[in-house]
Amino acid sequence: MSDRDRDYIGFGSLPLQYHRKSVKRGFEFTLMVVGESGLGKSTLINSLFLTDLYKNRIVPPVDERIEKTTRIEKKTLDIEEKSVRLRLNVIDTPGFGDAINGDESWRVVVDYIDEQFRQYFMDESGLNRKNIVDNRVHCCLYAVPPWGHSLRQMDIDVLRRLHKKVNLVIVITKADTLTTNEVKRLKANILRDIEANGIQLYKFPECDSDEDDDFKKQDEELKQSVPFAVIGSNTIFDIGGKKIRGRQYPWGIVDVENTTHSDFIKLRTMLIATHMQDLCDTTQDVHYENFRAQCISQIQHNAKTGKVRSDSIKTPTGEIVIPVVTETDKLLLQKEEEIRRMQEMLAQMQEKLKQQTIDV
C-alpha cells in the first residue's frame, strides 16, 4: 500500500462497485409507441434499434381495421453493447385509432400502463421483492402525422389521459414529406396546443453547471428540437462503400441519420445514450409514486370506512380503475402503524436526551 493510498478509506471506489453491479444485473427499458396505423411507427422502432422487430407483421386491409379494436403487442429484444446488457421491451398498439369508436383506443393504452404499475405495486408488497421484473412503461412515443396543421382533438384527448402516467415524447413521423419551414411551423403549433391544454410532456432535466460545454450544447439542441420530427427506413444503401439507412426518391436519397434532414439522431441519442436513466427515474419517482399514493390512500380509506372490498375501485377522476390488493392491505397498514410508533418513540427519546443535556 502506497503512502498516498493510506490517505483514503476507500469509498472513492463506490461508483466502480455500483457500475460493476449494474452491469452484472443488466438494464431494463420499456418503450411504448402510440399512434394510428401507417404513421411509420414500426419503421421508426426498427431504425432506432437497428433491427427488424416487425418483419412478420401482417397489416390487415382497411375494412378489417375499421372493425378492429386496439391490441397491445409486446416485443422483447436483448441487446448487448460493450458488455452492457439491455433488455428492451417495445409495446406497440396496432389498431390504435383505427376503429370507429375511437374512445376505446386510449382506454387500452391507459389500462396497460396502469396494469404494469399495479403488478409492480403487488410485487413490491410481496415476499419476493428481490426479483421483481420491471415492466412499467418508461417512455411513450406518441406519433403525430405530418399532414395536419397541429394536434387533432383526438390527440389532445389521448395525451391528456396519458401525461400524468407516463413520460410523453411526441414524434412527428415521415418528416421527409415536409419542407424545413413546414416542420418549424408544425412544431410551433403543436407546442402551442400542448401548452394551451396543460399537457405535460417529458421534461428534460436541467443540465448541471459543471457539465462540459459540448454536453451543454447537445442538451440545449435536444430541448430545442422537441417535438422530434423523424424519418424512418428499413432500407440500407451502399453509397461509396458507406452504408446508410435511407429513403430513395427520384431526386436522391434521404439519409435518416442526417441531422439536417430530421431529428432522428437526436431522438435516438436522447432515448438511449443520454436520458434512458432519467426516464426510468421519472417513471419511478413521479408516475409510479402518483399511482402508489392513490392506491395507499384508497386502501386506507376502505380500511377506515370498513367498506366491503370489491375487486376494483375508482380513482377521484372516476376514469381509471385501480384494483385493490387485498392480501397486502393489512401488511401495508401494519407497517405504516409500526413506522408511526417508531417515529413517536424516537421523538420521545430525543426529547429525553435534550432534557438530560440541559440538566448536566
Ligand code: GDP
Ligand atoms: P405503422 O403502422 O405506424 O407501424 O407504420 P409502418 O412503419 O408500417 O409504415 C407504414 C408505411 O409508411 C410504410 O410503407 C413505410 O415504408 C412508410 N414509412 C415509414 N416511415 C416513413 C418515413 O419516415 N417517411 C416516409 N415517407 N414513409 C415512411
